[in-house]
Amino acid sequence: MPNAPHLVSIKPRGKPRGIRRDRDCITCKSRNVKCDLNRPGCLPCKLAGLSCGGYARRVVWVSDNRPGTRRVPGPSSIKEETDRSESATRIRLHEQVATPCSAQEQPLSSGLQEKSFLQHLFSFCNRINSEAQQTRDSGQNHISSETIDLVTTVCDFVQTLSSTNDFLNNDCPESVEAAAHQLTLLVCLNKALQTANPFAILGIAAFAVFEVCNGPFGQWQHHIRGAKSLLDHHCRSRDDLNKLSKSIPGLIDVVARLAWFDLCGTLTKTDGSTLILDDWHHNVFDDDFFRMVGCPADCYRVLHDITKGSALSNPLGTTIQVINxxxxxxxxxxxxxxxxxxxxxxxxxxxxxxxxxxxxxxFKQQTLVSAVDRLCLVLDSSSESNPYTVFMSLPAYLAGMEAASPQHCNTLRRYWKNCTLAGVHRYPGALEGCEAVWRKKGLV
Known part of the structure; x- marks a missing residue:
């Protein structure tokens, strides 16, 4: 008699689709248990006799509005209710910071390709560390230990972002190591901002990338405001920025990426929001940058004019630009x-x-539907392996807000589900925002 086949009980892994788990505490996420979000400790952890690991951290910028001061605003320590010993945590985390050359010994994960800003940020920090090492060996060290600590910590943070999905994928539980790197960078960044250290712009950029990848779509303006305060402290013109860039490799590229985030974030809003950075900040782009993000220079100028109110002040001129x-x-x-x-x-x-x-x-409604139609046709004709896919996010989001048919919804839903970089899902909240609008319109 042939042997009966073994019956294997397969337990489902991961969370069911459609259920948000990004706000659960770290311990519940790692146990794949639904969290009740109670603070400072949740009930599921208490019933299991476990220490609640705390909740997702988000950098929140605070400003000092006292008259007569020029203090650069910095991020709050962490927007999280906790009574743990912060001083002990900071000491323990600072002891984990590697030496300036350690980041170079472990190259950035090859998963994030050259189009990732993280790759460029990592290269900038490595160059600074290398120059610091050379000047120190020659006895002419002009870079402070505070700066070295900050830059090294940015390297470690970027390494974590590139080698794990913890920060770039809300479906993955946040690891203790990833949280440690985030907190370490936050501590170093706060310290650097107390003295308005210009190298702090690298830490701000790292957190901005984190928010763009993992936060609500278009809601990353607080980092732009922090960057502007720091830049205003050191440079008020393009000439000043050029001089400062001689001591901070990649500074102009960092400002360009922050300006791009500023433009995209402003365009997602129709409430009269204006650009945070100055016009000269938005003039640092070069042809290589436009080629990288897949937006022609002339189209960028139209988008920039729209954020400056040209649609209201010069509707005819804007219409001609759009038709072109x-x-x-x-x-x-x-x-x-x-x-x-x-x-x-x-x-x-x-x-x-x-x-x-x-x-x-x-007429506006007919033209709007036509524009969404054309955009969706382009998305349908674009290959899923198109390396520029992640840079179509702003157009896809604007089209999603104005979708007028189930066909539009289907095309845009496919786009958001295919919007990945190195196998990691990008802009996780964008589809949720679009879906909410579609439900209100009765399209889904």
Whole structure:
């Protein structure tokens, strides 16, 4: 008689789809148990006799508005209710900070490709550490130990971001190591900001990337404000920035990326929000940057003008600019052109939604639907392996807010589900925001 097949009981792994777990405490996430979010300690941990690991940390910037001071605002220690001994934690975490050369001994994970800003940030910090080591060996060290600690900690933090999914994927439980690197950088960044250390811009950029990847889509303005306060303290013009960049490798690239975040975040809002950084900050882009993010320089200028209110102050001129951009859609079939075309359509959507002429409402709606149609056609024709996919997020979000048919929803849903970099899902909250709008419209 043949042997009966063994019956194996397979337990489901991970969380069911559609259930948010990103706010659960660290311990409940690691145990795959639903958390009741009670603070400072949750009930599931208490019933299990475990120490509650605390909740997700988010950097919150605070400002000093006292008259007569020029203190640079810094991030709060951590927006988290806890009665643990902070001083003991800081001492223990500082002891874990590696020497300046340790980050170079372990290269950045190859998972994040050259288009990732983390790769560039890691390279900038390594260059600073290398120069600090050379000047120290020659007895002419001009970089303070505080700066070395900060830059090294940024390297460690970026290494964690690139080698694990803890920060870049809300489905993954946050590891103790990842939380330690985040807290260590936060402590070093606070210390550097007390003296307005210009190298602190690297730490701000690292946290900005974390928020862009893992936070609510478009809600990363607090980091931009922190960066502007620090920049205002050191440079008030492009010439000042050029001089400062001689001592901080990659500074102009960091400012350019923060300016890009500023532009994208402002365009996601229709409440009259304005750019945080100054115009000269938004003029540091070069052709390489535009090529990297897949947005043509002329299209960027239209998007920038829209954030400055051109749709209201000069509607005719804005309309002509938008028509010019739309006329270029579909001229090429390359990966870059697909990304560029989505930004051109995004310019039309952003301009139309900001026009306030009530007499043109029917025409506006027809044109808006047409722009969303064209953008969705571009997304449908773009390959899932397109390296520019993550840079189509702003156009996809603007189209999602103005979707007018189930077909639009299906196309945009596919985009958000395919929006990954090195196998890690990006902008996890964007689809949720779009879905909420679609439900209100009765499209899903």
């Amino acid at each position: 951009q739309l006329s270029k859609v579909g001229l090429d079939n390359s990966d870059y052109s697909h990304c560029a075309d989505t930004h051109r359509c995004a310019a039309a959507i952003a301009a139309i939604t900001r026009l306030k002429d009530r007499d043109s409402e029917p």
